[in-house]
Amino acid sequence: MSSFVDLLNSPRETRPNIKFEQPGEQADSQHVLARVAFEKNGFAPELHKGVPTVGVPMTTETEPGFHEVFAASGPVVAGREGGLVYAVDGRHLFCSIQVTERDVYRDAARIAYDSAFELATRLGYPNILRMWNLVGGIIDDNADGVEIYRDFCAGRSEAFALWSGRILHIPAATGIGTRGNGVYLYFISGRADAEVHHLENPRQTPAYHYPESYGPKAPSFARATFADGILYISGTASIIGDETVHKGNISGQVDVTLENITTLISTENLGKVRAEGGYTLRDLDLIKVYVSRPEDIPFVRSRCEEVFSPDARVVYLNVDICRPDLLVEIEAIVQ
Numbered sequence: 545m546s547s548f549v550d551l552l553n554s555p556r557e558t559r560p561n562i563k564f565e566q567p568g569e570q571a572d573s574q575h576v577l578a579r580v581a582f583e584k585n586g587f588a589p590e591l592h593k594g595v596p597t598v599g600v601p602m603t604t605e606t607e608p609g610f611h612e613v614f615a616a617s618g619p620v621v622a623g624r625e626g627g628l629v630y631a632v633d634g635r636h637l638f639c640s641i642q643v644t645e646r647d648v649y650r651d652a653a654r655i656a657y658d659s660a661f662e663l664a665t666r667l668g669y670p671n672i673l674r675m676w677n678l679v680g681g682i683i684d685d686n687a688d689g690v691e692i693y694r695d696f697c698a699g700r701s702e703a704f705a706l707w708s709g710r711i712l713h714i715p716a717a718t719g720i721g722t723r724g725n726g727v728y729l730y731f732i733s734g735r736a737d738a739e740v741h742h743l744e745n746p747r748q749t750p751a752y753h754y755p756e757s758y759g760p761k762a763p764s765f766a767r768a769t770f771a772d773g774i775l776y777i778s779g780t781a782s783i784i785g786d787e788t789v790h791k792g793n794i795s796g797q798v799d800v801t802l803e804n805i806t807t808l809i810s811t812e813n814l815g816k817v818r819a820e821g822g823y824t825l826r827d828l829d830l831i832k833v834y835v836s837r838p839e840d841i842p843f844v845r846s847r848c849e850e851v852f853s854p855d856a857r858v859v860y861l862n863v864d865i866c867r868p869d870l871l872v873e874i875e876a877i878v879q
């Protein structure tokens with residue numbers, strides 16, 4: 545398989561937009577829009593050698609970590625505005641902001657999203673394609689006794705409501721725990737005229753329609769986003785309708801998670817927006833498998849190796865999932 549540098553030097557029309565690389569294997573910065581370092585400690589978004597870079601505390605002391613690298617499609621302009629770090633390349637915006645640990649997150653989450661949406665619209669990239677929300681203590685209670693995920697979702701929902709009609713659509717996303725604290729947000733967005741499709745899964749209730757039993761404001765994400773020929777698959781778990789199924793049963797949860805993704809990317813579902821039809825699990829790449837119990841990782845890995853392509857880049861991360869009864873969650877990209 546090509547090395548990361550080979551991939552970067554390939555002709556633009558064949559260059560994948562996102563890739564995983566090992567720390568230290570850093571290709572030249574001129575083709576890089578942004579970099580997310582999955583590591584033990586994490587660090588606030590910064591401009592490192594002019595490249596927006598954020599460290600997210602997602603790996604254990606014994607794991608090597610990796611970088612998620614967003615390739616640029618043209619000349620890059622990067623900058624910082626307050627806590628926001630960003631870069632644009634004429635086609636995509638990358639933006640990241642951190643919400644430091646606090647007693648209650650709702651207002652800070654709304655303010656962080658509000659400032660990011662203001663930047664995205666002002667720079668001309670209001671079409672959010674894919675968001676990642678890495679939430680420390682995601683299933684712990686905040687100072688008011690409210691689960692932090694629910695607290696975070698309330699602030700996020702308020703920001704989307706404030707920007708409805710200007711920020712175009714609710715995108716594919718991940719909302720997952722970390723091994724640290726505070727909230728790390730990063731996302732990519734496109735131009736207003738970009739052709740972007742947001743997909744739901746007929747097996748699942750749209751998350752933004754979840755009942756209040758899951759929190760005062762429903763989570764703001766779509767099941768997938770298809771844009772520029774790339775399919776961004778949200779974190780997907782063992783949820784049918786809006787209910788967790790196979791509680792306590794890792795095997796059952798892996799099966800339902802894979803079935804959910806299979807349905808989501810099928811020709812019957814994706815064919816609505818993709819002339820060439822759908823995909824199968826063998827087409828997935830840049831797969832992040834989140835596992836809440838470390839002892840389940842060997843089993844989950846064995847099941848994933850059965851169904852994913854041997855060429856797929858897959859990482860396994862031991863972090864909490866956004867519901868205490870969820871044991872596994874999978875996100876991926878097809879590009």
Ligand SMILES: O=C(O)C1=C[C@@H](O)[C@H](O)C=C1
Binds near residue numbers: 677717719720765873
């Ligand atoms: O809240 C989210 O954005 C989110 C939570 C999980 O359901 C999954 O990671 C997908 C998105």
Ligand SMILES: CC(=O)C(=O)O
Binds near residue numbers: 779783866
């Ligand atoms: C994965 C998850 O929590 C959801 O789909 O809502």
